[in-house]
Amino acid sequence: MIFRKMTTAEVRDIIKQIEKSYLCNLGDMVDNNDFYLSDMKTAVIYFYSKKFSENVDLIIEKSRSINLHPLFIGGIFAYKRGRIWEPDLDVGQLLVNKCGNVIRLNEQLIYKFLYGKELLIKETFNFAKGIVVDYNMKFMGYASLRKVKNMTKLIPENDLGYYLRSGH
Amino acid sequence: MKRYQDIKDLIGVLRSSELSKQLAIKFDFRDYMIERYLRMFGKDETLEFLNSCSIPLSKSIRCNDLKVECGRLVEAMRKKGFVLTKVKWIPHGYIIEKKPARPSLGATIEYLMGYYYIQGLASMIPAYLLEPAETDFILDMAAAPGGKTTQIGQLMKNRGNILAIEKSKSRARALRENLRRMGIENVVVLRSDVEVVTKLGIQFSKILLDAPCTAEGLIPIKPERRKSRSFDDILYLNKVQTRLIDIASSVLKEGGRLVYSTCSIGVEENEAVIEYAISKYNYKILNFTTFPSSKGIVEYGDVKFSDEIEKCMRFYPHKQGTEGFFICVLEKEEK
Numbered sequence: 001m002i003f004r005k006m007t008t009a010e011v012r013d014i015i016k017q018i019e020k021s022y023l024c025n026l027g028d029m030v031d032n033n034d035f036y037l038s039d040m041k042t043a044v045i046y047f048y049s050k051k052f053s054e055n056v057d058l059i060i061e062k063s064r065s066i067n068l069h070p071l072f073i074g075g076i077f078a079y080k081r082g083r084i085w086e087p088d089l090d091v092g093q094l095l096v097n098k099c100g101n102v103i104r105l106n107e108q109l110i111y112k113f114l115y116g117k118e119l120l121i122k123e124t125f126n127f128a129k130g131i132v133v134d135y136n137m138k139f140m141g142y143a144s145l146r147k148v149k150n151m152t153k154l155i156p157e158n159d160l161g162y163y164l165r166s167g168h
Numbered sequence: 169m170k171r172y173q174d175i176k177d178l179i180g181v182l183r184s185s186e187l188s189k190q191l192a193i194k195f196d197f198r199d200y201m202i203e204r205y206l207r208m209f210g211k212d213e214t215l216e217f218l219n220s221c222s223i224p225l226s227k228s229i230r231c232n233d234l235k236v237e238c239g240r241l242v243e244a245m246r247k248k249g250f251v252l253t254k255v256k257w258i259p260h261g262y263i264i265e266k267k268p269a270r271p272s273l274g275a276t277i278e279y280l281m282g283y284y285y286i287q288g289l290a291s292m293i294p295a296y297l298l299e300p301a302e303t304d305f306i307l308d309m310a311a312a313p314g315g316k317t318t319q320i321g322q323l324m325k326n327r328g329n330i331l332a333i334e335k336s337k338s339r340a341r342a343l344r345e346n347l348r349r350m351g352i353e354n355v356v357v358l359r360s361d362v363e364v365v366t367k368l369g370i371q372f373s374k375i376l377l378d379a380p381c382t383a384e385g386l387i388p389i390k391p392e393r394r395k396s397r398s399f400d401d402i403l404y405l406n407k408v409q410t411r412l413i414d415i416a417s418s419v420l421k422e423g424g425r426l427v428y429s430t431c432s433i434g435v436e437e438n439e440a441v442i443e444y445a446i447s448k449y450n451y452k453i454l455n456f457t458t459f460p461s462s463k464g465i466v467e468y469g470d471v472k473f474s475d476e477i478e479k480c481m482r483f484y485p486h487k488q489g490t491e492g493f494f495i496c497v498l499e500k501e502e503k
Contacts, residue, residue: 052354055305055329059356062368072344072357090348107277114280138281160280163349 002039003069005057011035014045014078014085021129022087023100029077029091036060036073045085048074089158092139095131103130103143103154110134113141114161119154132159169472172443175406177471178436179399187211191218197394201384204434207469213486220486221387221394227264227273228255229284230292230315234322235351236283238262244278257459258292260322282350287315288389290483290493291378293459294429295319297497298374302327307372307419308355309362309379309412312339314346316378321352330355331372333362362415371421379409381430381437385492388485402436409441417449422502426451433484433492439465439473442480442496451498455479462487464496 008030015026033047034056048056056073063069075090087095096102109119113132125145132140132154141159145152170177184192188202195202195218205214229252231238238260242252249268255261262284267273273286292315300306300320311317311332320330332355334340340359347355358364382397382405383390409430416426428445430437442464445451453476464480466473480496 048353048356049326052302052327052329056356058370059331059358059368062370063358063364066364066367068358068360068364070356071340071359072347072355074355075351075353076348090351090353093351110277114277134277140277160277163280163345164275166345 002037003060004037005060006035006037006045010037011045017085018078018087021101022095022131023127024095024098026095026098029094033074033077035077038069043080045077045079046073046075047077047091086158087142089141089160089162092131092141096133096137096139099131101125101127101130103132104135104137105132105140106135110140113143113154113156114159114164116156116159116161116165118156120148121152121154122150123152124150125152129157130154169467169470172440172471172473174444175403175436175440178440178468179403180469191215195221195394198398200399201394208433208435208465216486217484220484221391223388223485225288225388225485225489225491227267228287228289229262229264229273230287230319231260231262231284232282232318232322232350233260234326235281236278241278241283244283245276248276255289258289259296260319261289261292263289280349285315285318285346285350287319288431288491288493290385290488290490291315291429291431292319293481293483293493294376294378294427294495295323296458297456297495298376298425298427300324300328300374304328304373305370306330307365307375307416308332309365309375309377309416310334311357312336312343314343314350316376317343317355318346318350318352320376321347321354322350324354326351326353328354331365331370332357333365334359335361362412365419366415368419370419372419372424373421374425374427375416375420376427376429377412377416378429379412379437379441381405381409381432382434384432384434384437385483385494386431387492389491402434405432406436406440409437410444413441413445413449417445417500420500422500424500425454426498426500427495428498429493429495431491431493433482433494435465435468435473438482438494438496439468439477439480442477442498443473445498446474446476450501450503452501453477453479454497454499456481456497460488461495
């Protein structure tokens with residue numbers, strides 16, 4: 001089990017992967033936050049505003065001294081699926097404003113998407129991973145895209161419907 | 169009238185009168201509960217209270233202005249068939265006056281986006297009384313499922329620090345998901361017994377102790393509570409609550425603020441705990457008149473609590489139209 005603060009270089013490597021997948025520029029994310037790696041069942045990277053992270057470091061240090069570690073810090077930036085780092089729901093809206101691979105859906109399709117349904121839409125895109133938003137540019141989730149003739153199959157990967165499905 | 173010394177002083181009130189037996193049968197409560205209400209309210213108000221327990225409370229939500237402008241939320245919900253009315257005395261509180269058959273309040277897109285939290289009106293008040301600021305390092309001692317934690321984070325605008333403690337694995341998971349859904353990013357969650365904070369060597373500027381309780385204030389929402397708890401359960405919870413006061417007192421900075429709250433209405437879980445706190449530690453009770461609360465109880469049967477306990481706040485379904493709730497704001501005086 002690992003729980004530690006990450007170096008800027010480590011974070012930049014992971015951010016590069018995400019920037020490439022979703023066509024983003026996330027430079028100021030690194031400038032404004034500190035990042036913490038939790039490598040247990042699933043590897044997760046948490047972020048916390050640099051301005052206030054001194055006390056977070058104190059909690060980590062003090063809890064480590066009694067063989068504890070935090071369950072959760074700030075927000076989740078990314079989690080690892082296989083070998084790939086995927087951005088989390090917590091930074092979805094931030095990515096909407098900083099990334100190019102954005103797909104807008106109407107309310108009817110959004111409901112289907114949030115219920116985990118694959119969608120066939122009459123449009124083509126030149127990317128394989130997209131950020132799904134509603135008509136007000138509000139983040140709904142992440143999807144992978146597959147070309148089907150002149151259409152695109154949208155496969156929900158991680159979406160806000162999770163909060164309904166998780167039952168909390 | 170004798171001065172309250174400890175919880176044993178409150179056991180004597182349990183001899184059920186004929187009236188309490190009759191009312192217990194009529195309203196389907198346990199005798200001991202009615203006997204206590206008669207001592208708290210007198211006969212007429214006890215009847216008012218018991219009648220109000222049969223009337224379901226309106227659902228309420230807290231608008232999350234970190235994510236949405238509240239006027240826009242009201243409008244978006246109106247389009248879905250929800251009618252929301254602003255509660256004048258709670259900055260982010262709305263009553264659900266009307267709702268559609270579908271979707272349910274916990275299944276709208278706005279809910280999933282973290283635009284609101286379904287929360288009782290009275291339970292929104294402790295976070296305001298904490299007056300959290302970005303310079304604060306706050307301890308939330310019994311945090312899950314996160315209604316008040318997310319509210320404190322909202323009021324701090326995601327600045328400063330909150331340490332939230334929760335022992336139960338499933339409740340800690342619920343806390344985590346609510347923090348994420350509501351977009352709260354200034355919380356560290358430790359899954360542990362709350363005793364752990366005494367070992368961290370950290371002092372906090374403010375503490376919220378929304379204590380585990382018998383939920384006697386939630387009878388309008390959970391009718392089964394009329395019969396589900398014994399007086400022994402209440403005595404047990406009193407022990408837990410006073411222990412939590414000890415823990416909070418050991419990690420609160422001098423000049424710091426402790427907000428104690430429960431969703432119970434019994435003096436055993438409230439005034440008796442505050443009396444313990446002010447007699448053992450150097451606390452003063454702060455007076456707030458911002459909310460339309462009833463006063464803390466200082467005379468209960470033949471037992472007398474300290475006069476300043478009157479500054480604590482009580483909420484009832486028959487008076488404020490909220491769940492039964494108790495809040496007291498304590499300030500640790502500098503030596």
